[in-house]
Amino acid sequence: MDEDDLWLLEAVVELATPLHMLLGPKVALALNMPRGHGLSPEALCEKLASLSERELIRVHQAGDEAVVARTRAELERALSQGERFSPDRFVYRLTPRGGEAWEHYAQPDWSRYIDAGWDREPEICVIEAASREAAEEEYQRHERSGNEYRPLPESKHGEVLRPWWATYWKVLPAGYRLRYAWVSRQLDVHRIMSSPPPAPWYSSLAHDR
Template identity: 30%
Template sequence: MTQRFNRGEFWLLASSVEYSIPLPLLALPEWAPGGAMNTIDICLNRHGHGLDFQALVDTLLHVRRNGWIQFGRPLAGESVPFSEPDADEIAAFLRERGRGLDTVHYWLTVEGGAAWEAFARPRWEKYLTSSCEFPQDGSTFERSYTLETSDWQWLDKYLRAQATEQVIETGSMTLGELRPWQATYWKTLPFGLRCTFRSVEHRLRGHVPDSSRMLASWCEWR
């Protein structure tokens, strides 16, 4: 049977597939003229949930009671989630000041991830994470990258796209296998690959790079 959600429920699940979301962020305006920074569309780089405050509280409560999300404060180490919050407590979480790790976040449970997967049907073989660090020691290279994915061909294609956007320092690339691979905080796959390399030059382009398109291609329903 196909998993069914209303728009708000799916938005909450899809927004937290890769990382936890601070609840106060959900209470921000969805957008503002002129590209104001303090809006959902800027902070999350996605359209807002379309819910008024009370509907947002009710939807969070419903999704939690379905066992799809948990609440906690990452900075306080509260990875063991709160006991069942009621509507008033959720409203108070949404009204907290700030959006840092000291505020209440929500994240997917394994059951919530599975519910999202059943509808979104992600192609995990095309899921690829890319992280970048900038040197602090005066090194000549500009950036240090770490890539993780589960498919050799997809990794090779991504590296070829990267080669048109930057110059990879000769001899800097390393490859390794991950068994298992923690693809996201809730999703584990039996096999993964890790690739690291250094970039010595970044080539500016006037269009969206192919590598950026590849990062977004693993799931259309996000």
């Protein structure tokens, strides 16, 4: 397992990634990674084929998971196929074995993992965490944030999840989901820039070279 393998595993820890995003000029920015992979298209294809052969990743069509790409020839076609929102595009994701391999190196602390997202129709935010305490702490961070979503405290509602699908591949015995409604507020860029980022919940394997 080398640093390129680990980069490709880390890139899909939380979400499957369309293959075409690996070929863009600003891969690190697009995937919110510390750096890009630095591989040529040929080397990237070799790496994907190797990870697939070792059953650490699965490459399949976005619109039909039964259509998979495993060999180098299949992956070469998959890398060049499909537009951004096309069901014909190919994505790759971790297998359970790949998730275990990533955990071995990254040593994640799942008690600190937070999944939060805002929807506009309806205007709801959903926070998922390993515990009620962690979800409430994240909610308080949202209240203090300078972003454009102001929480409505009276709308807050929580529930225990058993089991908890923390990510598409990682299942934990229990978790907690907190929902709240929000209304728009003035964006406070200064507050956003001055707020400390959340502590990392795993050791990144994709540091700058």
